[in-house]
Amino acid sequence: IQGNDELGLREFCTALYPGVVAEILEDMEPEEAWKVLKHAPASTQGEIFPFFDISFQVKLVELVGDKPLSRIIEEMSGDDRVDLLERMDPDHVETVLRLVAQAERSDIRKLLSYPEYSAGSIMTTEYASLPADISVKEALERLRVQAPSRETIYYIYITDEGRHLLGFLSLRKLILAKPTTRLEEIMQRDVICVRVDDDQEHVANEIARYDFIAIPVVDNQNRLVGIVTHDDAADVMQEEATEDAHLLGAVQPLEDGYVATPFFELAWKRGVWLVILLFAASMTAKVLQYFDPGDGGTWMVLFLPMVLASGGNAGSQSATLVIRALALHETDGRVSWIAWREIRIGALLGAILALISFIVAYLMIGIQASMVVTLTVFLVVTVGTLSGAMLPLGLKRLGMDPAFMSNPLIAALSDMLGVVIYYSTASATVQLFTTA
Amino acid sequence: IQGNDELGLREFCTALYPGVVAEILEDMEPEEAWKVLKHAPASTQGEIFPFFDISFQVKLVELVGDKPLSRIIEEMSGDDRVDLLERMDPDHVETVLRLVAQAERSDIRKLLSYPEYSAGSIMTTEYASLPADISVKEALERLRVQAPSRETIYYIYITDEGRHLLGFLSLRKLILAKPTTRLEEIMQRDVICVRVDDDQEHVANEIARYDFIAIPVVDNQNRLVGIVTHDDAADVMQEEATEDAHLLGAVQPLEDGYVATPFFELAWKRGVWLVILLFAASMTAKVLQYFDPGDGGTWMVLFLPMVLASGGNAGSQSATLVIRALALHETDGRVSWIAWREIRIGALLGAILALISFIVAYLMIGIQASMVVTLTVFLVVTVGTLSGAMLPLGLKRLGMDPAFMSNPLIAALSDMLGVVIYYSTASATVQLFTTA
Known part of the structure; x- marks a missing residue:
């Protein structure tokens, strides 16, 4: 790996599962890890980054230039980048954010504004949503367009024009339905959701209780503002168990x-x-x-x-x-x-x-x-x-x-x-x- | 609810999310809960049952006749029913199993034979699998047939005729791919998996580390025998944290x-x-x-x-x-x-x-x-x-x-x-x- 073989390093980063690459790199010094990682495309970097321990991420961003870092942050998913930005030096955050694309930047600022340990602070805004009055066939087509930028497309939320949460549909149900059926006929109307200011422990408990892959997060006007996924809920549960053990x-x-x-x-x-x-x-x-x-x-x-x-x-x-x-x-x-x-x-x-x-x-x-x-x-x-x-x-x-x-x-x-x-x-x- | 309105009770059980029904019923005496639940179809009962606390499940099965119980067990997913059967009176298990359909019964016996706390004891055999040489279009059609009886169809495992694990494909990737592409072109070949005799704690850690929805379980000939899903992994993590807290x-x-x-x-x-x-x-x-x-x-x-x-x-x-x-x-x-x-x-x-x-x-x-x-x-x-x-x-x-x-x-x-x-x-x- 240390032969500086650019193509080889690039392939190493892209061919393996991001979690595996992160594990290997984390055993190196941050400087070494970045020498390997910098050859990967920004999208791959954005996938690998969240698998690093948060303190390793903070060490790495010190080494990455502001421009490549802004690209990585654009590629990271909403909740992961907020986790990182919350731990970085505030001055550094400001410099980097100026280089991040406008749309992403306002999304980040919004997520950063939620209080720590709230549902808002662990959610991502990259959920899949569809209107109620389209057919299953059209829904699948629209989903294909949304898919690449969504954290999960396995749970689809049905909203009106004002983003109010009307219903919920799993991709499994969508695939099993007749292509001509309209979504409002098959969607589940009583959606179990959490409020954006709910405690993160409550969110994790709800996901665990109902075996969900994700849970929708709404504001006080029942508008869908994000989702919390099962993996983040598991992290919260681990954190809380550790906190209780330490306190005891x-x-x-x-x-x-x-x-x-x-x-x-x-x-x-x-x-x-x-x-x-x-x-x-x-x-x-x-x-x-x-x-x-x-x-x-x-x-x-x-x-x-x-x-x-x-x-x-x-x-x-x-x-x-x-x-x-x-x-x-x-x-x-x-x-x-x-x-x-x-x-x-x-x-x-x-x-x-x-x-x-x-x-x-x-x-x-x-x-x-x-x-x-x-x-x-x-x-x-x-x-x-x-x-x-x-x-x-x-x-x-x-x-x-x-x-x-x-x-x-x-x-x-x-x-x-x-x-x-x-x-x-x-x-x-x-x-x-x-x-x- | 207590007016014995059969249709109303049936609707109560089927209209709400199973986890919510379970929560309401668990606050009643087991006798009362079964009076409500018995009006629901067996498939709904099988969905609601796993959301009860295991000790509540054990109390309930004492009240349910052997025949309806065998139907519920047929409808429950593989890992959940094994959890229940492991806690039931062995004589009762034998009586009930005789009434369970042949195919389900041999599956149950196999899962029951894995040692407690092993990957085998928490896995389910209801995974979605496809051969490598079919097209994306055909894959989606076959998946529609498999879907109703699978614990998850969001992760699809590619196997050969001998059930050897060749690759992995997410439903997201399948939906994004061109209909004519063959699965072997897009599947991921280095599949992260666990062995059937691995400790359940190891399984839970792997799922948490890689943020998986499910992880495949193979035997020592690399044959796919089951999957462990994220919700069962979360339960294991909670159990282990509780065990450590108690020991401490x-x-x-x-x-x-x-x-x-x-x-x-x-x-x-x-x-x-x-x-x-x-x-x-x-x-x-x-x-x-x-x-x-x-x-x-x-x-x-x-x-x-x-x-x-x-x-x-x-x-x-x-x-x-x-x-x-x-x-x-x-x-x-x-x-x-x-x-x-x-x-x-x-x-x-x-x-x-x-x-x-x-x-x-x-x-x-x-x-x-x-x-x-x-x-x-x-x-x-x-x-x-x-x-x-x-x-x-x-x-x-x-x-x-x-x-x-x-x-x-x-x-x-x-x-x-x-x-x-x-x-x-x-x-x-x-x-x-x-x-x-």
């Missing part, structure tokens, strides 16, 4: 997935929750102090729940992220990469939590004791993070379900480890201070 | 969803994990004893992590179940039903865990102290279970994401509560024994 594991939901999210963003989205949970756990210390106002000897008990919770929470986070990434096939065969990343994140988060616990503990139990708590929190969080990430990977290698080692079990193991670290640190510190 | 929350995955699973099955699938986790936590008590061999005064510390973990784990379980059920719209508006169910399950699980902790604690710290641990575990598990279930419902009512109150935060709150219960129980017991 106490991670701010990641937009780009575990692998594509930059180090410090990942650390931030986990750290925020760990800090909140640390404060919640320090309240437990306060409650314990009320029941057991330690006089020198029992200060270790006060912080026992907090220390153990820190390790368990850190472990749950990394386990949740790795398990979800494995389910989405993001991380295939990158074990050492993950381990190294989690050690660094664990140490960073451990250091931050240790600092906060130092302050909390110092106010409650004085300097020497709080140093034990601080050191323990750092170690427990680092070890907890790493083992939470490694356990699912190990289970997968053993051929088991990575989710099997559930978060509570990770927390239980981390509890045991936490006790060992806590008491060992304490006795080491006591010895240190005694000898000093 | 330490619940044995439920096959029927939270609401449909019977009380004792649900208790068992949660109890098993809670007991394992209790033993894991009792190891922490052992470790603590090693570091801090309590002499009467410090026994409370030994069991502090175990007591707190029990409450947190029970809370995580119920929160995970309720959050997933909310995401799948299983539980709309059944708040008090859920609360009452979780109180009973919480009390049952609390009693079992309390009994085990009594034995564990008695061996380590003697009778009086272990009674405090036992009573606390019971209270903490019951309260933890109930609040874990109620928090997501409360968040939803406030318009927030139910998953937002993450499992670790529930555990943190339950920790605080656990400390209060533990020490209050202890001082109450001490007073009791002192006065006695």
Whole structure:
């Protein structure tokens, strides 16, 4: 491939299924991928582009000149290009949009104006529609003209001159009907549709519930404004499942997935929750102090729940992220990469939590004791993070379900480890201070 | 509807979209639903049936006579009827199958023979296929004949006489092609397909990756044996996401969803994990004893992590179940039903865990102290279970994401509560024994 054989590269891009080409190119550096892709016609580029991960698309557009990029955007389907444009640098979007054909441009601007996570933001305007009073024969002829530019022609929507949605017809029914029949005789009149401002989760649920290939989207005057197709609905369902999994594991939901999210963003989205949970756990210390106002000897008990919770929470986070990434096939065969990343994140988060616990503990139990708590929190969080990430990977290698080692079990193991670290640190510190 | 107006009921079933009819009927008792449905023609019944929840289908077939049931099964599509038959009583299946037409019966037996969770178990044999050497015009004519009995005709597979998969053609491409073109000139030759023994999760991922409406399934001689359609792939993805969520929350995955699973099955699938986790936590008590061999005064510390973990784990379980059920719209508006169910399950699980902790604690710290641990575990598990279930419902009512109150935060709150219960129980017991 790297022989710069222009014709060969062009053929490589056009002969295979776009999703397969995208998969091969995504394993290369963006620069390399573009060197291959630039030889393909714009229409093929527009087909391949949406199959790239969104973060890979954003990297690629930086390399593509504005003129070829505007051509690619013209060729991409409505919902895919809006996904991309929403993630690009706004200045760059403006420059590129100026080069895009007028009709496409106003369509893009309209789709961009719908709120994120609404039906409008995931729909495409490239639906097939026909009037009600034509014959099946004429319908098939008109459909042939529309077909090349439509996302799907398998579902046909029947509208009046004002674009009001009157009925629905599947291509299957159209093909089975007599050529002279008029569409209004065979169309289904009660069309199940969604509103343009409906939540995307509702749209995905409706498509799943009725096993549709696509669902029509109407505005508040029942005018057809777009369709959402089954593949976009499936993406939404995956996104929502990932978001729920992340929230349950106490991670701010990641937009780009575990692998594509930059180090410090990942650390931030986990750290925020760990800090909140640390404060919640320090309240437990306060409650314990009320029941057991330690006089020198029992200060270790006060912080026992907090220390153990820190390790368990850190472990749950990394386990949740790795398990979800494995389910989405993001991380295939990158074990050492993950381990190294989690050690660094664990140490960073451990250091931050240790600092906060130092302050909390110092106010409650004085300097020497709080140093034990601080050191323990750092170690427990680092070890907890790493083992939470490694356990699912190990289970997968053993051929088991990575989710099997559930978060509570990770927390239980981390509890045991936490006790060992806590008491060992304490006795080491006591010895240190005694000898000093 | 209940006026027993036969014609009206028949029209109700046939005029609306099958998914909508199913939704309305599912809110009735199975007996009532069948009273309505029995007036519809078998073909409509076969269309409506798959939209019912599988557990509702199983209840319905008990009410339907064997003869009408065999007609419904003949009319259902291949994958849907296998789903149902797999869940029915085997004796009943045999009786009914004897009444099913010969051709359908052997198809059913073949599909039933594929292992669960394989591509074979979720595929349908009702695909559209054509030979390579016919013209587009002839292809469309043949497709009209095939159409009524095929799950989809939008994807057409090109096979030779030995059913070997040669190529693929979309109906869109067929409609756009010149009528005289031969199929082998326009078909795509590199067909992306899956093997009949591939895991269903792999199949779903392939369909999602390439945005297919269906994917062909071949045997090890590359012979086309079936297709898996996008809607079944979406179901698989939902199932897998639910299974992962349940495992992460330490619940044995439920096959029927939270609401449909019977009380004792649900208790068992949660109890098993809670007991394992209790033993894991009792190891922490052992470790603590090693570091801090309590002499009467410090026994409370030994069991502090175990007591707190029990409450947190029970809370995580119920929160995970309720959050997933909310995401799948299983539980709309059944708040008090859920609360009452979780109180009973919480009390049952609390009693079992309390009994085990009594034995564990008695061996380590003697009778009086272990009674405090036992009573606390019971209270903490019951309260933890109930609040874990109620928090997501409360968040939803406030318009927030139910998953937002993450499992670790529930555990943190339950920790605080656990400390209060533990020490209050202890001082109450001490007073009791002192006065006695």
